[in-house]
Amino acid sequence: MTTSRVFSDIISVMNKKVTINDIAKMANVAKSTVSRYLNGGSVSAQTRLKIERIVQEQRYTPNTFAQSLKQQTNHTIGVIVPRLDSIAQSDMLRGLDECNQEDTFLIVNAYQDPKRELAAIEKLQSQNVGGIILLTANLTDEIRAALTASPLPIVIQGQDEPDFHRVIMADQHGGETVGAYVKTLHPKNVLLLNVNAEIDHAVGHDRFMGIKAALAQTPYTEVMTDFKLDTAKHDAKKAMAADQYDLVIGATDRIAVGAMQSGYALHQKPQYIGFGQSFFSETVTPNLTSFEFSFFEAGKQLYRLFVKVRDESPQTIQRVVIDGQLVIRDSTGPQH
Amino acid sequence: MTTSRVFSDIISVMNKKVTINDIAKMANVAKSTVSRYLNGGSVSAQTRLKIERIVQEQRYTPNTFAQSLKQQTNHTIGVIVPRLDSIAQSDMLRGLDECNQEDTFLIVNAYQDPKRELAAIEKLQSQNVGGIILLTANLTDEIRAALTASPLPIVIQGQDEPDFHRVIMADQHGGETVGAYVKTLHPKNVLLLNVNAEIDHAVGHDRFMGIKAALAQTPYTEVMTDFKLDTAKHDAKKAMAADQYDLVIGATDRIAVGAMQSGYALHQKPQYIGFGQSFFSETVTPNLTSFEFSFFEAGKQLYRLFVKVRDESPQTIQRVVIDGQLVIRDSTGPQH
DNA sequence: TTGTAGGCGTTATCAT
DNA sequence: ATGATAACGCCTACAA
Numbered sequence: 001m002t003t004s005r006v007f008s009d010i011i012s013v014m015n016k017k018v019t020i021n022d023i024a025k026m027a028n029v030a031k032s033t034v035s036r037y038l039n040g041g042s043v044s045a046q047t048r049l050k051i052e053r054i055v056q057e058q059r060y061t062p063n064t065f066a067q068s069l070k071q072q073t074n075h076t077i078g079v080i081v082p083r084l085d086s087i088a089q090s091d092m093l094r095g096l097d098e099c100n101q102e103d104t105f106l107i108v109n110a111y112q113d114p115k116r117e118l119a120a121i122e123k124l125q126s127q128n129v130g131g132i133i134l135l136t137a138n139l140t141d142e143i144r145a146a147l148t149a150s151p152l153p154i155v156i157q158g159q160d161e162p163d164f165h166r167v168i169m170a171d172q173h174g175g176e177t178v179g180a181y182v183k184t185l186h187p188k189n190v191l192l193l194n195v196n197a198e199i200d201h202a203v204g205h206d207r208f209m210g211i212k213a214a215l216a217q218t219p220y221t222e223v224m225t226d227f228k229l230d231t232a233k234h235d236a237k238k239a240m241a242a243d244q245y246d247l248v249i250g251a252t253d254r255i256a257v258g259a260m261q262s263g264y265a266l267h268q269k270p271q272y273i274g275f276g277q278s279f280f281s282e283t284v285t286p287n288l289t290s291f292e293f294s295f296f297e298a299g300k301q302l303y304r305l306f307v308k309v310r311d312e313s314p315q316t317i318q319r320v321v322i323d324g325q326l327v328i329r330d331s332t333g334p335q336h
Numbered sequence: 337m338t339t340s341r342v343f344s345d346i347i348s349v350m351n352k353k354v355t356i357n358d359i360a361k362m363a364n365v366a367k368s369t370v371s372r373y374l375n376g377g378s379v380s381a382q383t384r385l386k387i388e389r390i391v392q393e394q395r396y397t398p399n400t401f402a403q404s405l406k407q408q409t410n411h412t413i414g415v416i417v418p419r420l421d422s423i424a425q426s427d428m429l430r431g432l433d434e435c436n437q438e439d440t441f442l443i444v445n446a447y448q449d450p451k452r453e454l455a456a457i458e459k460l461q462s463q464n465v466g467g468i469i470l471l472t473a474n475l476t477d478e479i480r481a482a483l484t485a486s487p488l489p490i491v492i493q494g495q496d497e498p499d500f501h502r503v504i505m506a507d508q509h510g511g512e513t514v515g516a517y518v519k520t521l522h523p524k525n526v527l528l529l530n531v532n533a534e535i536d537h538a539v540g541h542d543r544f545m546g547i548k549a550a551l552a553q554t555p556y557t558e559v560m561t562d563f564k565l566d567t568a569k570h571d572a573k574k575a576m577a578a579d580q581y582d583l584v585i586g587a588t589d590r591i592a593v594g595a596m597q598s599g600y601a602l603h604q605k606p607q608y609i610g611f612g613q614s615f616f617s618e619t620v621t622p623n624l625t626s627f628e629f630s631f632f633e634a635g636k637q638l639y640r641l642f643v644k645v646r647d648e649s650p651q652t653i654q655r656v657v658i659d660g661q662l663v664i665r666d667s668t669g670p671q672h
Numbered sequence: 673t674t675g676t677a678g679g680c681g682t683t684a685t686c687a688t
Numbered sequence: 689a690t691g692a693t694a695a696c697g698c699c700t701a702c703a704a
Contacts, residue, residue: 017464019681030691035683044689061462065410066681068401069696084426085615090445093420097445104463107443109426109433126397127440128353229615257619264621279565283593285600285621355697366675371699380673402697405680 018058026054075103078124078132082112087278088295095299114140121146131310137200153310165309165318167302171206174291177326179214187247190220194251203251232258249273253280272331286330293324354394362390411439414460414468418448423614424631431635450476457482467646473536489646495538501645501654503638507542510627513662515550523583526556529591539587568594585609589616608667622666629660
């Protein structure tokens with residue numbers, strides 16, 4: 001009777017997932033012993049071997065739900081990204097992956113929509129993630145409040161928000177570097193294609209500070225556009241039709257490429273400079289000069305910072321800055 | 337004593353997560369009553385109101401781990417993608433999102449590496465996801481075996497694998513359409529930049545069948561390259577330096593763009609055709625003629641198919657084909 | 673309609 | 689070193 005009961009248990013296991021209890025029965029030990037074995041507790045060499053064999057045979061893996069339930073925390077990190085169709089973002093995710101030891105990422109696309117971003121934060125919390133990494137171009141007050149209210153470890157990227165642990169790109173330094181380079185080009189009339197600082201302060205404001213300072217002695221026009229290729233193309237065309245420019249600086253590579261398209265259509269050949277790190281720069285003709293940030297590195301730092309925040313709960317706000325470098329290509333080359 | 341115990345419980349809750357038990361105490365009912373309320377069981381209007389108020393006040397959300405543990409299944413779907421820096425993939429993910437009612441996606445990047453793909457499958461299983469959606473360019477025998485062995489609902493996309501529920505793109509039809517169009521261009525000498533069918537059968541084989549058939553009367557050269565821009569550029573340059581072509585067909589937009597770069601460098605101006613749906617086509621100059629698949633639609637169908645497989649366990653293998661359309665742009669335009 | 677009790681798989685405490 | 693037992697939060701017979 002007892003034997004057949006155990007036997008049927010073992011049989012019935014075949015199609016379900018084998019549990020710590022099954023292992024215990026098969027090894028004729030208590031489940032707590034198995035648990036200790038699994039977690040590096042003290043077990044005699046003899047039983048260790050016995051259990052080890054069975055665990056391997058049965059391909060046992062612990063039930064993560066039970067673990068999380070018990071431990072009151074888990075190793076799933078919610079990652080909210082503003083968009084997925086962007087090299088910058090996917091490089092950053094690759095960086096997260098790269099450093100990751102044991103966490104799994106729950107990636108949520110916010111589609112550049114603050115409402116969705118907020119919804120994502122709430123949904124992630126209701127799903128009991130162990131923490132949140134938020135990549136963002138813009139923090140609304142609602143989102144700030146939600147982040148502040150959350151008991152979870154949270155790290156953000158993209159904006160230099162003083163209240164949150166964060167990793168940011170050296171936008172200001174990038175602008176200064178580009179500014180210095182621009183001076184060596186001696187442009188006569190410059191078109192700046194920027195985005196509103198309300199939408200993305202790091203880009204719209206920080207990135208352009210140094211550029212504008214460098215253009216103190218040079219005539220320039222600033223036109224506000226947005227991150228979309230079509231919009232940039234349209235806005236650039238309007239501006240370039242109205243006046244003649246010999247240098248166009250886009251807030252992002254994408255915007256610069258939009259301008260290139262317009263320049264091509266208008267048979268104009270100004271020089272172009274972009275920002276970011278995309279294959280854009282090398283797929284367009286001429287290849288685009290660009291200030292490139294290492295988003296991959298940013299991702300790595302982001303993960304490290306998150307782990308630090310989660311495991312050490314630092315009392316002071318952490319801030320990590322990722323630098324970049326100017327890569328000069330044909331679009332500011334001699335033939336222009 | 338009892339009062340203060342309850343009181344301290346309520347206080348202590350402030351920083352933790354409120355549970356069904358807390359709600360029950362506050363409402364002076366049993367936790368099973370609260371559970372019934374939450375799951376639409378029978379509760380008197382009176383207690384329903386009482387509980388409702390408290391649940392809302394406390395912003396109670398159930399602990400998903402406890403739920404999953406109890407229910408032995410959960411609403412997390414593992415999605416394995418070959419890469420993230422691709423419009424095709426992110427459009428597909430957007431399609432998944434679009435249809436999604438209540439599932440959450442655990443997105444795993446396999447970085448186009450079969451080993452990682454296999455590892456991802458195993459890891460997802462050990463994390464007890466409720467199913468797997470596999471976007472893939474290539475199924476190894478090991479992966480086939482892992483999929484077959486899995487008890488989970490699984491749907492794949494990308495390859496026309498007869499043993500698995502799948503959503504595929506109409507690569508063959510796309511090739512035929514392009515073939516028919518190519519005939520109208522009356523090219524003298526065509527360069528086909530393809531990828532090895534071993535790496536991606538749907539692309540390397542299916543996609544080019546129709547094209548080659550259409551070129552029966554036309555001289556053409558087939559060069560094998562890979563999906564990377566740099567490789568394509570390199571291989572195209574070699575081929576285009578060795579012979580003169582008036583039409584170049586790339587297995588993907590990216591490959592076609594690589595060829596464009598080489599053509600530009602060599603001062604050649606053939607016509608170009610690509611495959612896929614990317615902003616490539618509209619960022620390069622000239623804009624690229626391309627056979628475009630709706631990956632967004634594919635994502636939607638993929639989710640629907642998955643849900644069907646999960647909820648209805650169909651006995652016959654399901655197969656969904658997503659069509660595309662030829663979009664003619666400047667790269668095959670009159671000025672060439 | 674409501675409450676009691678048991679169990680999902682795991683870990684931790686406490687005896688033995 | 690080992691095993692019995694309770695607990696994590698939830699759901700669900702079953703009883704009242």
